[in-house]
Amino acid sequence: MPKPLIESKKKYHHGDLRGQLLEAVRQLIEISGPDGFSISEACRLAGVSTAAPYRHFADRTDILRGVVDLAMDRLQGAMQAASDAYPDDTIARVSAIGQAYIDFARHEPGVFRTMFGLTEGHGQDEDLLRKGQASLGVVRRAVAEHLGLAPETPEAGLKSYALWTFVHGHSFLVIDSKLETLEMPVPEDRLLDMVGRSILGPRAAG
Amino acid sequence: MPKPLIESKKKYHHGDLRGQLLEAVRQLIEISGPDGFSISEACRLAGVSTAAPYRHFADRTDILRGVVDLAMDRLQGAMQAASDAYPDDTIARVSAIGQAYIDFARHEPGVFRTMFGLTEGHGQDEDLLRKGQASLGVVRRAVAEHLGLAPETPEAGLKSYALWTFVHGHSFLVIDSKLETLEMPVPEDRLLDMVGRSILGPRAAG
DNA sequence: TACATATGTAAGCAACACTAACTTAGAAAG
């Protein structure tokens, strides 16, 4: 039994098995994607037995949901922080939010893909949907303020959706690495700026 | 031996096992995603033994590549057809190409996701990359003609990329079904038209 | 001490990718 190696640190009651398991799964997803990871592997990584997770999660899908849930919070946090960094310039603010979104995808591509490709097992999860809407809300408020409208306005909704869509698509193309070889025509910040001005600019009304 | 049921139709030499296997895999991918399908299941669906595929494909990844390859052709065909349908109105042409892209994603979401998420096993495939670029070329030519520029122009590249990105992102959001419940602010054709005009419009230069 | 909670051990079992060896059918050659 090669157990007593770091005896002092090994407590039976792990203390944060749930948290560390989620972290392990997150790392594995980054390597092999949402379908590639296995509970066993995550347990090995976290240093616990393969049965331990079932005290904290119902099944495989439930673990994934947990990972995505945390990721949603991180994403929204990053977007909000970017938004707060530009209290004056609304165009720059919108660009910064978009850049935060893209950076998140670039930094955690596996998780990012998981967040949106999670169709199996539970279809729509109430909680996740609400968090998705919250993220979009950050964009919406910035757009609305730029246009001098209330966030609930149809025009604010339309344009923030268009911008989100653009950023979302670019993120996917970036992480799918179609861009190293495919034509990435211009520095990213200039691209963001161009699109932002096109959609939000004075004569861009729909 | 319950074999002689449809004896007349069952030939030992299948004739088009490769083709039918690809079709079976395509259907399975639509249901369970690129990682969800199994060779065994595809064989069951195609009515052949589990070893048969190995005469035609090296391994699992090779089959996937085959499916994606065909899908690329279908996608480009649809885009080109949409382009050809509007010889006069260049704005309508660009919108139609985008709509064809979105329709493809909506109609074959699993395959669509597979086409772009295929990072495992072979990273970049020369052939697939070329086909991807060809699809983008359809957009690029339409955009260039609208702007009165050559397709190789940086501006044509930038704007066609921006449009592609937008359509790509919208497609993903559609197939991830974030849109039934999330805010889809306006009919799709109006959305496309608005964005097209914003990016391509006279005062949208970057 | 008694009970609840958290973790480990071990095993069931199902599925799958891939291989080896054999079989069939058609085609080419004589």
Place this chain on the structure above:
DNA sequence: CTTTCTAAGTTAGTGTTGCTTACATATGTA
């Protein structure tokens, strides 16, 4: 028409992996 060759399929495995459960064990709390 027969022989022979080869491509395409089949049967029957092998080895691996993984999810999940039943039960044992350790720890915390009242």
